[in-house]
Amino acid sequence: MIDATGLRRVVEGKALLDGIDAIVQPGAITAVIGPSGGGKTTLLRALSLTHPPDAGRIAIDGVDYLFPAKGEIVPPWPGVTVVFQQFHLWPHLTLRENIALPLRCAGLAAGEIAERVAALSGRFGMERFLDRHPNQVSGGQQQRAALARALALRPRYLLLDEITSALDLEQARILFDHLLELRREGMGLLLITHFLGFVRESADHVLFLDQGRVAESGAREILREPATERLQRFLAA
Amino acid sequence: MTVFSIFAQYHEGLLAGLRVTLELCAIIWTAGLVAGTVLGVVAARWRAIGWAARIVSFILGGIPILVLLFWLHYPFQSLLGVVIDPFYTASFALSLINIFLVCDIVRNAVADFPRQYLVAARVCGMSRLHALRHIEAPIIFRQILPPLLMAQVTMLQCTLFASLISVDEIFRVAQRINATIYRPVEIYTALGLLFLAVCLPLNGLAIWLKARFTRNLSEL
Numbered sequence: 272m273i274d275a276t277g278l279r280r281v282v283e284g285k286a287l288l289d290g291i292d293a294i295v296q297p298g299a300i301t302a303v304i305g306p307s308g309g310g311k312t313t314l315l316r317a318l319s320l321t322h323p324p325d326a327g328r329i330a331i332d333g334v335d336y337l338f339p340a341k342g343e344i345v346p347p348w349p350g351v352t353v354v355f356q357q358f359h360l361w362p363h364l365t366l367r368e369n370i371a372l373p374l375r376c377a378g379l380a381a382g383e384i385a386e387r388v389a390a391l392s393g394r395f396g397m398e399r400f401l402d403r404h405p406n407q408v409s410g411g412q413q414q415r416a417a418l419a420r421a422l423a424l425r426p427r428y429l430l431l432d433e434i435t436s437a438l439d440l441e442q443a444r445i446l447f448d449h450l451l452e453l454r455r456e457g458m459g460l461l462l463i464t465h466f467l468g469f470v471r472e473s474a475d476h477v478l479f480l481d482q483g484r485v486a487e488s489g490a491r492e493i494l495r496e497p498a499t500e501r502l503q504r505f506l507a508a
Numbered sequence: 509m510t511v512f513s514i515f516a517q518y519h520e521g522l523l524a525g526l527r528v529t530l531e532l533c534a535i536i537w538t539a540g541l542v543a544g545t546v547l548g549v550v551a552a553r554w555r556a557i558g559w560a561a562r563i564v565s566f567i568l569g570g571i572p573i574l575v576l577l578f579w580l581h582y583p584f585q586s587l588l589g590v591v592i593d594p595f596y597t598a599s600f601a602l603s604l605i606n607i608f609l610v611c612d613i614v615r616n617a618v619a620d621f622p623r624q625y626l627v628a629a630r631v632c633g634m635s636r637l638h639a640l641r642h643i644e645a646p647i648i649f650r651q652i653l654p655p656l657l658m659a660q661v662t663m664l665q666c667t668l669f670a671s672l673i674s675v676d677e678i679f680r681v682a683q684r685i686n687a688t689i690y691r692p693v694e695i696y697t698a699l700g701l702l703f704l705a706v707c708l709p710l711n712g713l714a715i716w717l718k719a720r721f722t723r724n725l726s727e728l
Contacts, residue, residue: 352633
């Protein structure tokens with residue numbers, strides 16, 4: 272489980288995270304919703320330790336990270352990994368190479384790498400465009416490749432930063448089906464999204480962030496009966 | 509007398525001049541590419557060195573090559589009371605220019621490298637060294653290769669200035685032949701053809717690489 276408490280991050284005098292608590296459980300989806308500038312991406316970056324918080328505590332499967340950190344921290348990657356909003360696929364490599372490179376760097380044998388790439392490519396329907404470069408495929412295809420790359424090293428937790436923002440409804444629906452499948456397999460997911468329909472139907476836990484704080488949180492039912500006026504206004508917008 | 513008869517009759521002199529030009533080029537290119545790349549990387553990583561490199565580059569950019577060559581060849585040596593072979597003077601001056609030319613190209617590419625690709629590598633469990641080897645270095649190399657090639661072609665053409673401080677490179681040889689037989693059209697056409705034979709393939713390669721890599725590295 273990823274268990275974060277009291278996360279705080281201040282940039283140029285502004286508190287982007289102001290004492291946030293968050294939990295990502297194995298086999299569950301935590302959805303993070305809220306207005307732009309509310310701190311969603313900052314929270315994801317803090318939880319993934321790509322941009323550690325200034326203060327707070329993050330426990331990942333029993334390993335404690337205290338901030339401000341004393342000395343160098345041992346990062347939790349790729350056990351905890353991220354799919355970014357812009358995907359950040361490496362542009363000089365084909366999609367196949369994008370998926371295979373982390374495996375190669377992890378020291379896996381060529382046969383094992385080929386097997387995993389083939390399995391992921393089959394799972395996400397990528398066979399047709401696997402040997403193209405990122406700039407030669409659509410946003411939806413890039414997103415599938417980014418997801419496959421993140422899953423190649425079999426992480427326990429996957430954090431997704433608005434990866435549906437460039438997709439149409441049909442593509443987003445396909446992605447959500449994949450996420451539900453990953454949840455069934457026991458993966459812990461944190462999803463920043465504006466697709467509230469999916470959150471209402473499928474999220475196990477919802478965090479509503481506003482101005483760097485958790486304005487409301489709980490089971491997905493909070494979207495049906497919001498307790499705070501702020502969430503009511505957000506849902507009505 | 510035709511261009512080809514110039515080649516036939518004076519090929520020994522022309523080849524000797526060409527050899528000096530290529531030797532000069534080899535020194536300038538090696539110094540520029542090795543020292544310029546190292547300096548460019550260091551300048552991108554350390555702000556103080558970056559600023560120092562920018563200032564030197566800015567000053568060098570404001571001095572015509574010819575003035576620099578002449579100044580190093582005459583007043584500078586006179587001030588120091590030494591006489592240096594003009595080949596070495598030309599090598600030094602043109603190498604200096606190439607080092608800062610390459611440094612600028614490399615520094616910009618390293619400083620502007622999109623950090624998100626490295627963050628993506630980190631969350632995929634790749635070490636800093638792996639990210640450098642498989643992500644950062646290949647992308648930067650593809651970006652800088654076309655402008656570097658173009659710059660080296662320019663430096664090759666700049667070696668002609670060395671003739672003006674008495675380096676026996678190909679242009680000076682051509683001038684000497686012309687002084688003997690006075691056939692400027694044929695002689696300088698022959699010289700132009702020789703340069704085209706060397707420069708055109710390099711330019712073509714740079715254009716091809718630029719087209720190919722720019723396409724592959726564009727975001728969408």
